Amino acid sequence: MPSRIVIVGAGQAATQAATSLRAGGYDGHLVLLGNEGLLPYQRPPLSKAYLSGAMGLDRVVLKPMEAWIEDKVDVHLDAEVTALDRQAKSVTTRDGQTIGYDALILATGSRVRALACPGADLRGVHYLRSIADADGLGQDMQPGKRLVVIGGGYIGLEVAAVARKAGLEVVILEAAPRVLARVAPPVISDFFQTLHHDAGVTILTDVKVTAIEGADCVAGVALADSRTIPADLVLVGIGIIPNAELARAAGLKAEDGIETDVDARTSDPAIFAIGDCASRPLVHYGQRRGRLESVHNALEQAKLAAAAIMGLPRPVEETPWFWSDQYDIKLQIAGLSTGAAHSVVRGDPSQKRFAVFHLDADNRLLAVDAINAPPEFIVGKQVIARHGQLAPARLADMSVSMKEIGAGV
Amino acid sequence: MAKVTYIEHSGTEHVIEVPVGTTIMEGAVKNRVPGIDADCGGACACATCHVFVDAAWIEKTGKPGSMEESMLDFAEGVTPLSRLSCQISMTAELDGIVVRLPAAQH
Numbered sequence: 001m002p003s004r005i006v007i008v009g010a011g012q013a014a015t016q017a018a019t020s021l022r023a024g025g026y027d028g029h030l031v032l033l034g035n036e037g038l039l040p041y042q043r044p045p046l047s048k049a050y051l052s053g054a055m056g057l058d059r060v061v062l063k064p065m066e067a068w069i070e071d072k073v074d075v076h077l078d079a080e081v082t083a084l085d086r087q088a089k090s091v092t093t094r095d096g097q098t099i100g101y102d103a104l105i106l107a108t109g110s111r112v113r114a115l116a117c118p119g120a121d122l123r124g125v126h127y128l129r130s131i132a133d134a135d136g137l138g139q140d141m142q143p144g145k146r147l148v149v150i151g152g153g154y155i156g157l158e159v160a161a162v163a164r165k166a167g168l169e170v171v172i173l174e175a176a177p178r179v180l181a182r183v184a185p186p187v188i189s190d191f192f193q194t195l196h197h198d199a200g201v202t203i204l205t206d207v208k209v210t211a212i213e214g215a216d217c218v219a220g221v222a223l224a225d226s227r228t229i230p231a232d233l234v235l236v237g238i239g240i241i242p243n244a245e246l247a248r249a250a251g252l253k254a255e256d257g258i259e260t261d262v263d264a265r266t267s268d269p270a271i272f273a274i275g276d277c278a279s280r281p282l283v284h285y286g287q288r289r290g291r292l293e294s295v296h297n298a299l300e301q302a303k304l305a306a307a308a309i310m311g312l313p314r315p316v317e318e319t320p321w322f323w324s325d326q327y328d329i330k331l332q333i334a335g336l337s338t339g340a341a342h343s344v345v346r347g348d349p350s351q352k353r354f355a356v357f358h359l360d361a362d363n364r365l366l367a368v369d370a371i372n373a374p375p376e377f378i379v380g381k382q383v384i385a386r387h388g389q390l391a392p393a394r395l396a397d398m399s400v401s402m403k404e405i406g407a408g409v
Numbered sequence: 410m411a412k413v414t415y416i417e418h419s420g421t422e423h424v425i426e427v428p429v430g431t432t433i434m435e436g437a438v439k440n441r442v443p444g445i446d447a448d449c450g451g452a453c454a455c456a457t458c459h460v461f462v463d464a465a466w467i468e469k470t471g472k473p474g475s476m477e478e479s480m481l482d483f484a485e486g487v488t489p490l491s492r493l494s495c496q497i498s499m500t501a502e503l504d505g506i507v508v509r510l511p512a513a514q515h
Contacts (some may be wrong), residue, residue, distance in 0.1 A: 023443065042450045044449070044450060044452065045450065048452075059431060059435065062438070062439075063438070063439055063441075064439055067439060067440065067441050070441060071441070295448060295449065295450070296448065299448055318515070321455075323449060323452060323454035323455075325452060330452075330453070330454065330476060332454055372476070373479075374456075374476060374479040374480045374482075374483070375479060375482065375483065378456070378480070378483040379483070
């Protein structure tokens with residue numbers, strides 16, 4: 001058993017790793033190095049209940065300091081790790097502290113992709129990744145203000161929903177022909193476009209942003225078709241970049257994310273990588289690997305790494321899953337639809353309760369997108385983990401319950 | 410603050426003072442009560458905070474919403490006393506509530 005385990009990062013993956021190590025009986029020295037000056041917290045509420053004010057900082061924080069002390073975790077919240085020395089088995093922080101490790105867990109997360117156009121650094125241009133980002137955005141989100149959202153992904157759509165409810169005018173700009181183009185099928189994109197349209201949001205697709213205009217503060221967003229969309233504030237949500245530089249500089253394999261095996265172990269057997277920063281084998285999807293930007297992935301990889309370090313049996317890998325809340329709609333996604341041959345819609349989108357099942361050529365279920373439809377999500381998630389096949393006609397038949405559909409698959 | 414007694418599947422009891430307005434799930438997670446995973450953090454998206462409310466208290470917790478009911482329907486070992494603890498906000502009326510935890514949430 002390693003006598004000292006160092007965790008770099010203080011997000012959900014880092015927190016779960018510490019929790020799982022202690023729960024699994026690890027009684028050595030456990031160090032957690034964060035760099036946001038805040039106790040580890042949940043990020044999903046930042047674009048939802050925290051931004052709307054429904055949930056305060058105390059509720060977003062995962063555990064109070066006393067719980068960390070009781071768990072005997074040596075928590076440092078202003079320790080930005082700038083170097084990793086694999087020969088010496090140590091990490092060094094910006095203020096020059098060097099900390100040795102026997103096992104190292106990299107939970108360095110990701111950062112926002114920055115907008116690269118003139119005016120991108122004007123006051124009033126926001127991103128959303130941290131509590132500080134959410135606080136800054138929240139301060140500018142006053143009723144009657146004009147918000148332009150650049151990027152029709154989950155962050156953009158969730159912020160648009162909160163802003164609309166708070167009484168702002170909202171325009172969403174999307175470069176692709178539809179919102180959620182990278183992550184959802186057209187029927188789901190259409191559904192969310194209609195939902196936001198009905199809530200009074202303007203969505204412009206197939207548009208290219210060329211500049212943010214304004215003297216010292218945002219006044220508008222200029223498009224390639226020479227239109228300018230007036231704005232008092234801008235939210236940029238155009239994706240994230242894994243924080244893999246530390247690992248890469250130390251010679252670990254890290255192209256798009258730090259590459260790990262099924263146990264979350266990197267190309268160095270003493271170093272693990274978990275959460276947004278890691279590229280992992282996608283166990284339910286053949287020989288593929290990839291990064292999964294989700295809470296489920298952060299928690300699961302943390303548990304895998306903890307078990308591997310302690311020599312405990314590997315936890316069963318679940319179907320990847322994800323959720324999004326917008327207005328009164330809950331989207332739950334299980335699985336990965338890449339490679340699907342066809343899809344089946346179950347239910348009626350106009351009733352705001354339906355699901356899209358993605359099947360391969362042999363009708364094996366790969367993924368399900370469920371709108372206010374927990375049975376479809378839960379049964380779908382179970383069937384995907386079992387690599388089960390489903391008959392399309394039966395799936396589309398609402399007179400057959402999901403329990404019946406899932407039975408025996 | 411209002412008191413919640415969490416009884417693990419093993420029988421171990423945890424008596425916790427939980428702030429009014431926060432949920433029974435949060436009271437467990439923030440006080441290291443094992444047996445409530447709450448993967449989604451309280452979004453009613455994952456059904457990993459399943460509890461069995463003591464029969465004497467179930468009426469006072471009110472009725473589950475339709476999303477919760479639908480999620481619970483698929484939880485392991487569900488009974489009429491089952492609730493998702495992220496959907497029960499603590500009130501003064503719930504001071505003293507007793508909840509039992511299932512063997513596993515996954």
